[in-house]
Amino acid sequence: MSLEHLKSYINLKILHLDQNHPLLLERLEQAGFSNTESYTASKEEIEKIISKYNGIIIRSRFPIDKQFLDAAKNLKFIARVGAGLESIDIPYAKKKGIELFAAPEGNRNAVGEHTLGLLLALFNKLNAADQSVKKGNWKREAHRGIELDGKTVGLIGYGNMGKAFAKKLKGFDCTVLCYDIKEEVGDRNATQVALKTLHEMADVVSLHTPWTPLTDKMVNQEFIEAFQKPFWLLNTARGKSVVTKDLVAALETSKILGAGLDVLEYEKLSFETLFSEEMPSEFKKLLSFDNVLLTPHVAGWTEESNIKLAETIVEKITETFITDNR
Numbered sequence: 001m002s003l004e005h006l007k008s009y010i011n012l013k014i015l016h017l018d019q020n021h022p023l024l025l026e027r028l029e030q031a032g033f034s035n036t037e038s039y040t041a042s043k044e045e046i047e048k049i050i051s052k053y054n055g056i057i058i059r060s061r062f063p064i065d066k067q068f069l070d071a072a073k074n075l076k077f078i079a080r081v082g083a084g085l086e087s088i089d090i091p092y093a094k095k096k097g098i099e100l101f102a103a104p105e106g107n108r109n110a111v112g113e114h115t116l117g118l119l120l121a122l123f124n125k126l127n128a129a130d131q132s133v134k135k136g137n138w139k140r141e142a143h144r145g146i147e148l149d150g151k152t153v154g155l156i157g158y159g160n161m162g163k164a165f166a167k168k169l170k171g172f173d174c175t176v177l178c179y180d181i182k183e184e185v186g187d188r189n190a191t192q193v194a195l196k197t198l199h200e201m202a203d204v205v206s207l208h209t210p211w212t213p214l215t216d217k218m219v220n221q222e223f224i225e226a227f228q229k230p231f232w233l234l235n236t237a238r239g240k241s242v243v244t245k246d247l248v249a250a251l252e253t254s255k256i257l258g259a260g261l262d263v264l265e266y267e268k269l270s271f272e273t274l275f276s277e278e279m280p281s282e283f284k285k286l287l288s289f290d291n292v293l294l295t296p297h298v299a300g301w302t303e304e305s306n307i308k309l310a311e312t313i314v315e316k317i318t319e320t321f322i323t324d325n326r
Contacts, residue, residue, distance in 0.1 A: 012054035012076065012321060017046065018061050020081045024310035031318050047071040057081060057313065064088040069096060077101060077320070079313045083108075083161065083300065084238070086211045101316045104160035106309035107300030112164030114299035115206060115236045118260030121293055122232060123148060128290045149173045154202030156218075157209035157237065158185045158192065165206060166190040177201065181214070199226045206234040207241055221246040224255055232257050236299040239263035245282040251289055258291035262299040 013034045016025070025035050036053070038046065043062040050056070050072040057079045058064065064078060066089055077099035078088060085102050093100060121127060124145035132139055151174045155162045158178040166176050166189035178190040179198050186192030198205070205227070209215045219233070219242040233256050235242055244265045250256040266274055266283065274296075286292055 013052060014055040014057060015046070015050065015053040016057045018057070018059040018081070020057070020059070020313075021306045021310040023307060024057070024081070024314060027310070027314040028317065031314070031322060033317075043068065050075070055079065055317070058087070060087050062087075064093070066092050069093055069098070072098075077317065079103075079317060081106075081309045081313055083111075084210045086238075099320060101313060101320075103309045103312035103316070106312040107302075107305035108160040108164040109308075110302040110305040111161045111208075111236050111299045112168045113302075114262065114295070115165045115234055115260075116168045118234055118236070118262070118293055118295070119148065119153075119204065119206075119232070122258045122260050122291065125290075127293055151175070151203040152177060152201045153204040153206065154179065154198040154231075155190060155206050155208055156180075156198070157207060158182075158190060159208065159210075161237065162206075162208035163187070163189065165208065175201075200228050202227060202231050203229060204232045204234065207237040209237050209241060211238040211240055215241045217241070217243050219243060219247065221249065224250045227255075230255055230257050233259040233261075235260070236262040239265045239267045239297075244280070244286060248282050248285045251286075251292065258289075258293075260293045260295075262295045263297050264294075267297065 011032055011034060013036065014028060016035060016037045017039065019039055028035055047068055050068070051074055053072070054074055055077045056072070056075065059081050064087060069075070069089060069092055075096070075098050078093060079101040080088070081103060083102060083104040085100055088100065090100065125143045129143040132143065149172060153169060153174055153176050155166060155176065155178040158166075158180040162178060162180075166178065169176050170189055176190040177193045177198055178186055179193060179195050184192070207219070209218070215238065217240065221243075224246060233242075233247070242261070242265060247256065247259060251259065264274065264283075266280065268274070
């Protein structure tokens, strides 16, 4: 490859559709890429200019569908500053030879810590106790907690996020099991088992799966009833994997003992807003439970992960378009 050809290949034009840590822009510019920022234009407006660009960097502002990809005639890559790629038509993008980058390595530690925080807060009734004391109460017996020691924690999905949570659990004297559609992913922090074994043994069930047709509405009445013991549910993965109506029903019967949810069924694809219409009745019921802890899709949203996500994306882009071509 000639030097001039290499220079033109490296100097790719990148369109940034969502704001991220400034480090991302700085490092890409230092590596020889050309950055353009467009954080408010509509999808239709972007489609009119996207053919000028060789790469886009997104979070989840709008879907990257077939129509968008057809307009992006010179696109070489799509990078998502996050863990999943579900906002992209992956098969069509791959058919067009477009490289896809995500950054689950960047926020896995944050997700692991947040999931552990949800679990310990639920077990020790920290949210309810805090609110009670702030109202002038001192009800010790009403806020007696339980210990993680001796419990069996079942992880569904054992990729970056599941492994990070299992690592955090290592310091507790609990049993950690994992179920995954991939074989031989278990390690010293979690023993891989069949789903049936998880149904039989789990005291806690924690979801660490991407959104796919297999995981859509996965936690429904049938799924919940398959467990032999009442259990605690944690979801720091994708909201649409849990059917809220069925979760509420299980909370009412104590089949589910409590839930820590960082994601909700009603989130928009952008993850930035919750409801586009009136609040669903089942969600109103969910809000009434003291044993339900909710956070606004922030498990991977720390000061540190903001930097790590940017660094991971820069590394993957430069390794592909610079290092491998020198």
